[in-house]
Amino acid sequence: MTQPVRLWGARFRTPPSAALMRLSRSPETYFRLVPEDLQSSIAHARELVRAGILTQDEGARISEALTAIGEDFAQGKISPSSTDEDVHTFLERVLVERLGPLGGKLRAGRSRNDQAANDLKLHLRRAAKRIAADLLSLQDALIAQASEHQNTLAPGFTHLQPAQPVTFAHQLLAHAQGFSRDIERLQDWERRSSRSPLGAAALAGSAIAVHPELSAQELGYDTACENSIDAVGSRDHVAEFLFVSAMIGVNLSRLAEEVFLWSSRQFRWVVLDDSYATGSSIMPQKKNADIAELTRGRAARLIGGLSAMMTALKGLPFAYNRDLSEDKWAAFEAIDTLEVVLPAMSGMIATMRVDVSRLKAQATEGFTLATEVADWLARNGVPFSEAHEITGALVRYCEEKGVELSDLTPADLSAVDPRLGEEMLGCLTPEAAVAARKGYGGTAPVRVAEQISRLKETVLRQRDWANV
Template sequence: MTETVRLWGARFRTPPSPALMRLSRAPQNYFRLVPEDLRSSIAHASELVRAGILTQDEGDKISETLTAIGNDFAAGTVAPSHADEDVHTFLERVLVERLGAMGGKLRAGRSRNDQAANDLKLHLRGVAKQITSDLLSLQDALIAQASEHQTTLAPGFTHLQPAQPVTFAHQLLAHAQGFSRDIERLQDWHRRSSRSPLGAAALAGSAIALHPELSARELGYDAPCENSIDAVGSRDHVAEFLFVCAMIGVNLSRLAEEVFLWSSRQFRWVVLDDGYATGSSIMPQKKNADIAELTRGRAARLISGLNAILTALKGLPFAYNRDLSEDKWAAFEAIDTLGLVLPAMAGMIETMQIDAARLKAQSTEGFTLATEVADWLARNGMPFSEAHEITGALVRYCEENGLELSDLTPADLGAVDSRLGEEMLGHLTPEAAVAARAGYGGTAPARVAEQIERLKENVSRQRDWAKA
C-alpha cells in the first residue's frame, strides 16, 4: 500500500491543510521531469559514494533501482499518486518502497532547490535539440520550395504595397534566414546553459557533495555553477529559452500571415494541400488556412510565457523562492506549443502548390518597375533626386492614361521627358529587374542559388548539432 511521503514537516505540529496541498502540489505535466530527476539522482548517488555516505554496493544498488524505476515509469507500471507533492517526493517514495531505509540515504547532501533547478535545465537542454530538429524540417520545406522557384517572378512588397519584382524563392528564403538565426540562438543558449546547479543544495552548497564538477560532467554539463546562491535562485536561462521560443513564435506568425495572403482568393499565389487546410461548418466552399491561424494565435502564448517568467523574476530576493516554480509552467507551455505548430507548419509549406504564372503576372502590377526607370537615369549621369522626380511624373502619366510601365512606347516617354531614351524600355521587364539585383544577398537568380547552397550547408551543420 502506498504511504504518503513528505520531504518536510517534522517540525510542524499539524499536517498541511488540503487547501495548501492543492496549491503546493505540482501539476501532473510537471512529472515529465522524471527522467531528468532520475539522471540527477544517479549522479548524486555517485557523489555520496565518493563522500562515504554510501558504500559502493549501496550506490550501485540505488543506481540500478533508479534505472528500474525509470523503465517502469516509461512503461506506465509505476506512476505518481495523488499524495505525491512533486517529482522528487514521488521518486523518493518509490525508491524507499523498493529499498527501505537505504533509499532514504539518497537525500543527504542535496535539496529540492538544486534538484528542481537542475531537472528543468537538463530537460530544456534536451528539448532545445528537439525544437531545432523540428525547425530544420520547416527549413527543409522552405528550401525545397525555394529550389523549385529560383526564377519564379513575384511582386515584392513594402507596407503591403507592391514595391519591386523579386524571385519567389527569395521571399521564401527570407523566412528561412530568420529561422536559421533562431536555431543559432538555441545553440548559443545551449552553450550558456552548460553549468550544473547540482551540488548547490539549498543555497550555500553541500557539506557532503563536495565534487559537483564530477556530477556536472556525468550529466553532460561543462562545469558546475560558480555560485551556489545563483545556482538555485536564478532562472535567466529559462527566461532566455523562453525568449528564443517567443522569437520563433513571432517568426512563425509572420510566415503564417503571408500564407493567409498567398492562399487568399485575392492573391491566389498558392493552393494549400487538402490535408493541411480545413473547411467551414456552414459554407461548403471554404478552404481555410487554419494551421497558419492557429500558429499565429499560439505565438501569443509564447510571448506571454516570456512575460510571465520575467515578471516572476523581477523582484525576488536572495536564493530560492517558490515563485520560481512558475518556470516550469512557462517552459512546458512553450515546448508543447512548438511541438504542435512546427510539424504542422512544415507540412503545410512542403505540400502547398505555387502558381508561378499568376505570380509572374502580378510581379509588375502597381508599377513595381518604376525603380528601374530611376536607376537607368542615374546610371546615365542624372542625380537620383532628379531621376526620382521624372520617374514619378512617368508613373502619373501612366495612371492618367491607363497604362502600365510595360505598355509605354517611345512616344510616351518623350511626352514626359526627352531624357527618357527608347533603350530604357529594355530594362522594363521583371526578368531584367531581378537580374540587376546581383549583389550579395540580392534577388538575382544566381545570387538566390548561392544563398540556397549556403543555407543547405548551414542546415547540415545545425542538424549534426541537434543529433549530437
C-alpha cells in the first residue's frame, strides 16, 4: 500500500485537516512538471556528490532510479496518489519506495522553494520554443498566401472605412510582422530567464549545494541566479512569459477579427475550407468561422492570466509565499491555450481561398483613389491644404453625380477646378495607386516582394533558434 510522504510536519501535534489538504494539494495539471523535477533532481544528486553527501555510487544509483521513475511515469506505470501533496512529494515517495533511506538523502541542501521555481522555469523555457514553432507554422501560412497575392488588389481600411488600395499580400504581411515580433519577444524572454534558481534553497542559499552555477549549466542555463532571495521570491519571468502569450493572443484575435470580415457574406473576400469551418444545428446554410471566434475568445484567457499573475505578485513581502503557486495555473493555461489555437489558425489561413476579382472590384469603392488626386495636385505645385479641399469637392461632385472617380471626364474635372488636368486621370487606377507607394515598407508589389524575402530570412533564423 502506498504510504503518504510529507516533506514537513514533525513539529506539528496533529495531522493536517482534510480541508487544508484539499486547498494545499496541487491540481492534477501541475504534475506535468515531473520531467523537469526529475531532471533537476539528477543535477542536484551530482551536486550532493560534489559536496560529499553522496558517494559516487550512491549518486549513480539515485540518478538511475530517477531516470527509471521518469520512464515509468511517461508510460503510465506510476501516477500520483491522492495523498501526494505535489510533484516533489510524489517523486520523493516513489524514490524512497525504490531505494529506501538512500532516497531520502536527496533532499539535503534544497527546498521546495527553489525546486518549484526551477521546475516551472525549465518548463517555460521548453514551452517557449514549442510556441515559437507553432507561430512559425502560422508565418509559413501567411507568407504562402502573401506570395500568391503580391499583385492582388484590395481595399485598405482605416476606421473600418475604405481608405486606399493596397495589395492583399501587404495586408496579410501586416499580421506576419506582428507575429515575427512575438517570436522575438520569446527570444528576448529566454535570454532573461537564463539563470537557475536551483541552489537558492529556502531563501538564503544552501550550506551544502554550494556550486549552483555547475547545476545551472547542466540544466541548460547560463549560470545561477545572483541573489537567492530573488531566485525563490520573484516570478517576473512568469509574468513576462504571460505578457508575451497575451500579446500573441491579441495579435491572433486581430487576425481572427479580419477573417470574420473577409469570409462574411458582405465582404466575400475569402472562402474558408470546409475542414476549418463549422455549421449550425438549426440553419443548414450556415458556414461559420468558428476557429476565428474561438481564438478571439481564448485571447481573453491569456489576458486574464497575465492580470491574475501581476495581481498575485504586487503585494508579496520578502522571499517565497504560497501565493506564488498561482504562477503554474496561469502559465499552464497560457501554454495549453496557444498550443491548441495556433495550429487551428495556421490551417485555416493556409487553406482559405481568395476571391481575387471581388477584391479588385472593391479596391476602388468608396473613393479610395481620392488621395491620388490630392497627391497629383501637390506634385504639380498646389499646396496640399488646397489640394485636400479640391479633392474633397471632387468627391462631393462624384457623389452628387452618382459616379466613381474613375468615371470622370476632362469636362468634369474642369467643372470642379481648372487645376485638375486631364493627365491626372492616368493616376486613377488601383494599379497606379499601389505602384506609387514604392517607399520602403509600402504596398507596391516590388516592395511587398522584398518584404516577403526579408521575412523568409527572419523565419529561417527564428526556426533555427526554435530547433524546428
